[in-house]
Amino acid sequence: MCSLTLGNFRSRSRTSDAFLSSVFSCKVCCTHSLRCSRRQTKTHSLFDSDICRIGKTAHSRAIFITQWKTHVASKRLAGRATLHWSCKSTQVTLEEEQQKSSVCTLQFKNVGLQVGKAPIIRDINFELFEGEILCLLGPSGSGKSTVLRIAAGLTRPTQGSVYYRGKELHGINEGAAIVFQNFALFPWLTVSENVELGIRSAKSKTQRKAKAEKAIDMIGLDGYENAYPKELSGGMRQRVGFARAIAVEPELLCMDEPFSALDVLTGENLKSELIRLWQAGEIPTKSILIVTHSIEEAVGLADRIIILGKDPGHIRTLLRIPLSHPRDRKSRSFQNLIDQVYTLLSRPDAPSSLKEKIPVDVSKKSTVASSTKLASNEDSKYPTLPSVRIGSVAGLLSFFGDERCIDLYRLGQRLQLDVDDLYPLLEAGVILNILKVTEGDVMLTDQGSRFSVASIDDKKSMVREALLQSEGARLIQQIYRLLQQTKRVHRVPEELILDTILEKHFSPAESRRQLEVAIEWGRYAELFGYDAPSGELFLDEQDPKEE
Numbered sequence: 001m002c003s004l005t006l007g008n009f010r011s012r013s014r015t016s017d018a019f020l021s022s023v024f025s026c027k028v029c030c031t032h033s034l035r036c037s038r039r040q041t042k043t044h045s046l047f048d049s050d051i052c053r054i055g056k057t058a059h060s061r062a063i064f065i066t067q068w069k070t071h072v073a074s075k076r077l078a079g080r081a082t083l084h085w086s087c088k089s090t091q092v093t094l095e096e097e098q099q100k101s102s103v104c105t106l107q108f109k110n111v112g113l114q115v116g117k118a119p120i121i122r123d124i125n126f127e128l129f130e131g132e133i134l135c136l137l138g139p140s141g142s143g144k145s146t147v148l149r150i151a152a153g154l155t156r157p158t159q160g161s162v163y164y165r166g167k168e169l170h171g172i173n174e175g176a177a178i179v180f181q182n183f184a185l186f187p188w189l190t191v192s193e194n195v196e197l198g199i200r201s202a203k204s205k206t207q208r209k210a211k212a213e214k215a216i217d218m219i220g221l222d223g224y225e226n227a228y229p230k231e232l233s234g235g236m237r238q239r240v241g242f243a244r245a246i247a248v249e250p251e252l253l254c255m256d257e258p259f260s261a262l263d264v265l266t267g268e269n270l271k272s273e274l275i276r277l278w279q280a281g282e283i284p285t286k287s288i289l290i291v292t293h294s295i296e297e298a299v300g301l302a303d304r305i306i307i308l309g310k311d312p313g314h315i316r317t318l319l320r321i322p323l324s325h326p327r328d329r330k331s332r333s334f335q336n337l338i339d340q341v342y343t344l345l346s347r348p349d350a351p352s353s354l355k356e357k358i359p360v361d362v363s364k365k366s367t368v369a370s371s372t373k374l375a376s377n378e379d380s381k382y383p384t385l386p387s388v389r390i391g392s393v394a395g396l397l398s399f400f401g402d403e404r405c406i407d408l409y410r411l412g413q414r415l416q417l418d419v420d421d422l423y424p425l426l427e428a429g430v431i432l433n434i435l436k437v438t439e440g441d442v443m444l445t446d447q448g449s450r451f452s453v454a455s456i457d458d459k460k461s462m463v464r465e466a467l468l469q470s471e472g473a474r475l476i477q478q479i480y481r482l483l484q485q486t487k488r489v490h491r492v493p494e495e496l497i498l499d500t501i502l503e504k505h506f507s508p509a510e511s512r513r514q515l516e517v518a519i520e521w522g523r524y525a526e527l528f529g530y531d532a533p534s535g536e537l538f539l540d541e542q543d544p545k546e547e
């Protein structure tokens with residue numbers, strides 16, 4: 001038994017849920033009723049199975065539903081089938097509750113990756129179905145590219161399994177092709193040669209050439225076959241990247257921020273062409289997995305969005321986008337989804353490792369050495385410090401003007417910042433107790449209101465207090481405590497902090513980044529200083545030049 005859900009209809013007719021239920025003889029949930037009548041529903045023989053030919057009127061959609069139900073029943077598809085469409089849309093989006101079709105292309109089961117001692121991702125579970133575009137969205141460092149690389153078989157997970165078309169993946173995924181953010185073209189090869197490079201399925205050179213030519217034509221690069229990458233604009237180079245991926249006729253197309261290196265208009269153009277090729281079935285691709293850090297891009301493209309959190313990378317939530325293509329970005333439903341995703345992304349994770357609170361001295365001048373040993377918190381992961389300057393967070397407050405509360409999306413627009421840039425600023429604001437993020441809104445806390453009008457000295461002492469108390473700043477607290485514990489000199493080489501604290505929790509690159517942020521924040525708060533020539537951190541009560 002399947003059930004159909006009709007979503008987002010304006011309530012404007014006499015037709016009730018009960019009526020639809022009787023017509024379709026299966027469970028029908030209507031959020032609103034649909035204009036149709038018995039006479040109209042009886043004309044269902046007019047229906048053509050081609051979805052594109054569904055009319056714009058409500059009754060032709062109703063006919064479609066009838067047919068869809070029959071279709072679902074005849075195919076004996078498992079699970080709940082769901083039919084969605086938006087009241088403003090002229091087309092129908094068809095989805096089953098969890099999938100577009102019941103054929104699973106890719107499956108991640110409890111997938112994790114650990115590099116050395118550093119966990120990169122953990123417990124990644126999801127399925128990607130035929131006919132589906134799945135977006136991986138999340139802050140920097142949440143493991144989006146890692147998941148994509150694992151799907152393409154370029155990285156081998158250290159935990160769990162990946163299945164491609166039901167078979168466990170070992171090595172390169174032969175059914176997948178990948179499009180990279182930075183195009184990854186060979187500069188010494190022509191467009192044709194770059195595209196031909198990946199085609200392994202061809203039996204002869206002629207066949208390989210023909211496949212490359214077809215992909216080049218399809219992606220609008222004809223005339224440029226003999227050009228070298230340096231002769232092409234960024235947009236054209238990425239077209240070569242797409243052509244190279246399409247030429248291998250992949251069933252799974254993996255894309256790692258493919259539009260982010262392009263200017264907005266070029267990116268939009270390429271995106272809409274890709275969607276057109278995909279919808280028209282001109283490319284053999286069955287499923288698309290795409291990494292982005294742009295909410296608008298994710299909502300604009302995806303059927304489902306996986307929102308990832310970090311420390312280590314994990315799935316926070318999975319969201320369905322019940323909109324048809326082409327999507328109207330100005331529509332209320334589109335904007336609502338953007339708000340929803342913003343909210344989900346900006347709601348801080350509550351890392352389990354933060355349950356224990358470290359006792360610290362709130363007073364900067366305190367010389368009482370904590371009896372807590374350095375090792376006491378070694379095993380619990382430090383929350384990642386967002387890589388932003390305190391000055392930028394302070395600057396953010398000026399965009400509030402007289403308001404205490406601003407919608408996240410509006411704030412992003414006001415600042416002209418994408419989520420990847422806005423998110424760390426908000427995270428820092430929360431750590432510093434000057435911002436609060438709830439349900440799609442950013443609010444100034446009382447402390448935030450005081451901070452925005454405070455003198456520089458007062459700002460510093462507010463930051464100092466927040467850093468010593470906030471659970472999100474445990475790394476800074478640990479460094480501060482270590483410096484206090486170091487007898488007399490109160491100096492510690494940065495290498496020691498990297499070795500004993502950071503590299504147990506982060507990759508080497510991230511460790512270095514975390515150290516830089518900790519130094520920048522610690523300096524601002526006058527908790528500790530950094531002597532670049534010796535590479536040592538020292539308690540701020542000491543001036544290194546005096547020694």
Ligand SMILES: Nc1ncnc2c1ncn2[C@@H]1O[C@H](COP(=O)(O)OP(=O)(O)OP(=O)(O)O)[C@@H](O)[C@H]1O
Nearest residue numbers: 115120139140141142143144145146147507509510
């Ligand atoms: N092979 C590796 N060795 C060490 N660290 C790694 C490795 N692969 C990934 N990392 C680290 O894992 C984290 C996640 O990386 P990944 O590139 O997957 O994240 P992302 O969400 O795609 O980030 P971005 O949006 O910045 O590209 C990063 O901190 C990265 O430095």
